[in-house]
Amino acid sequence: MSVQPILRLGTVKSAAAFREHLHSLHLALPCDDEILTGQESPLRQRLVRGEIKIGNRIAVQPMEGWDGLADGNPSEHTIRRWQRFGRSGAKFIWGGEAVAVRPDGRANPNQLLAAPHTERGLANLRTTLIEQHRLTTGSDEDLLIGLQLTDSGRYSRPNTHGRPEPRILYHHPILDPRLGLPADYPLLSDAEIEDIVESFHRAAGMAQRLGFDFVDIKHCHGYLGHEFLSAHTRKGRYGGSFENRTRFLREVVQGVRSLAPGLGVAVRLSAFDSVPFQPDPERSSKGKPGPGIPETKENVLPYRWGFGVNAHHPTEADLSEPVKFLSLLEGLGIRLVNLTAGSPYYNPHIQRPALFPPSDGYLPPEDPLLNVSRQMEATRQLKQRFPNLIFVGTGYSYLQDFLPNVAQAALREGWVDLIGLGRVILSYPDLLWHASGGHDIHRKLICRTFSDCTTAPRRGLPSGCYPLDHHYKDSKMMELLTIAKKQ
Numbered sequence: 001m002s003v004q005p006i007l008r009l010g011t012v013k014s015a016a017a018f019r020e021h022l023h024s025l026h027l028a029l030p031c032d033d034e035i036l037t038g039q040e041s042p043l044r045q046r047l048v049r050g051e052i053k054i055g056n057r058i059a060v061q062p063m064e065g066w067d068g069l070a071d072g073n074p075s076e077h078t079i080r081r082w083q084r085f086g087r088s089g090a091k092f093i094w095g096g097e098a099v100a101v102r103p104d105g106r107a108n109p110n111q112l113l114a115a116p117h118t119e120r121g122l123a124n125l126r127t128t129l130i131e132q133h134r135l136t137t138g139s140d141e142d143l144l145i146g147l148q149l150t151d152s153g154r155y156s157r158p159n160t161h162g163r164p165e166p167r168i169l170y171h172h173p174i175l176d177p178r179l180g181l182p183a184d185y186p187l188l189s190d191a192e193i194e195d196i197v198e199s200f201h202r203a204a205g206m207a208q209r210l211g212f213d214f215v216d217i218k219h220c221h222g223y224l225g226h227e228f229l230s231a232h233t234r235k236g237r238y239g240g241s242f243e244n245r246t247r248f249l250r251e252v253v254q255g256v257r258s259l260a261p262g263l264g265v266a267v268r269l270s271a272f273d274s275v276p277f278q279p280d281p282e283r284s285s286k287g288k289p290g291p292g293i294p295e296t297k298e299n300v301l302p303y304r305w306g307f308g309v310n311a312h313h314p315t316e317a318d319l320s321e322p323v324k325f326l327s328l329l330e331g332l333g334i335r336l337v338n339l340t341a342g343s344p345y346y347n348p349h350i351q352r353p354a355l356f357p358p359s360d361g362y363l364p365p366e367d368p369l370l371n372v373s374r375q376m377e378a379t380r381q382l383k384q385r386f387p388n389l390i391f392v393g394t395g396y397s398y399l400q401d402f403l404p405n406v407a408q409a410a411l412r413e414g415w416v417d418l419i420g421l422g423r424v425i426l427s428y429p430d431l432l433w434h435a436s437g438g439h440d441i442h443r444k445l446i447c448r449t450f451s452d453c454t455t456a457p458r459r460g461l462p463s464g465c466y467p468l469d470h471h472y473k474d475s476k477m478m479e480l481l482t483i484a485k486k487q
């Protein structure tokens, strides 16, 4: 792990100085000096592959706000967030946010739900987004909007914020104890899984009726789809061999194709992972977590509970199975792939690199730029291997002032097809639209990875950019977050 102090990127004055800093960390990320604008800008290039047409290379990542109504409908906060997704100028909206396909698969009691009584609410999110998008870009031509479908599996918490109700596929030697699960905690049965598959089919049918262009069958971040991929130790039809661990995906896709012909199918994938991390107990004090260290236990080697993980060195990635998985997607005729990594629950530094940890996290174990680079590099390698797939890349928010420079260079050098933006959309939705349009950048709105958007939901509050977005900053919610952080 690096011992070099972490440089605050807001203090770096030029792209050249940033490149020097990358060099000092032995990172080879591309970074352009000059940001091109208008038709010259790689960020504004249209992408056309067969019938898929996307008007520019800016994508909004799915981001839920823990702020829906108890019955799974959007609230005014949800609507505002989707308006801001539209305002971003992005022509590719990857899923909006995770929408549970069934009530018991909700990650929190305020997660959106796909059900007959939420159809109008979800349709309204889409039309609101399109209206705002038109105001920013002047037209909704070549705008692609998906809906991310999920079952939260191990991280289900459908009824009460403080009460996890995990639905697991196998026993995990580190994650089970973290959730307080006894050794005889029941696993989802094959029959229950078949029911879940049908819920995905129904939700996809609904998404098509509401006008969404595609659905994302979520396979990332430790939720159910992702857990299937690491179900090496599960017995029966859904565990063990690669074929069994991908049966869920194949069954979902098959049903979606027959029930909703013409609807696009996409997959967001945690392309690599690691053993769970924890704050180093020797360097933590009350209320102050120390730097993250891998949680090692006896008998976890070889590590058989990961996907895209080196079983003998489980802090390292192994892309051999992810490569097989992408071949499978290609074989299924799936072209749209969004690559992410790890999980916000057990290795957040990999999943959303940040300088400041969320309340249940730990200090960065190494410079967060290393983790930005890991996600970008994995995407570059997989893009090279699968040139016909359309890849959205993830993990750019930590780049801060240099996000436009790196994003432009990554597109120009073919590392990725679309730049997916997560947290920075919450603080400054139109950052890349402004940069590629030749407008001044509002530096005060750049996400500084304070992690309040992750901490708030951990404390039962809606997510949002509390430090920078006036909607939260100047509201009662900010007071509540301040109180909650002290408890």
Ligand SMILES: Cc1cc2nc3c(=O)[nH]c(=O)nc-3n(C[C@H](O)[C@H](O)[C@H](O)COP(=O)(O)O)c2cc1C
Binding pocket: 061, 062, 063, 064, 065, 097, 098, 148, 220, 221, 268, 340, 351, 352, 353, 394, 395, 396, 397, 398, 420, 421, 422, 423, 424, 453, 454, 463, 464
């Ligand atoms: C508040 C919040 C909510 C998120 N919700 C989702 C989600 O619903 N689905 C999903 O796939 N990823 C979700 N993510 C992860 C982001 O899509 C993205 O992968 C992550 O923030 C890293 O990208 P960034 O560096 O641009 O923030 C969420 C992230 C945040 C901060």
Ligand code: SF4
Binding pocket: 423, 424, 426, 427, 446, 447, 448, 449, 450, 451, 452, 453, 454, 464, 465, 466, 467, 468
């Ligand atoms: S709260 Fe705002 S500044 Fe902090 S990580 Fe989230 S979006 Fe970025």
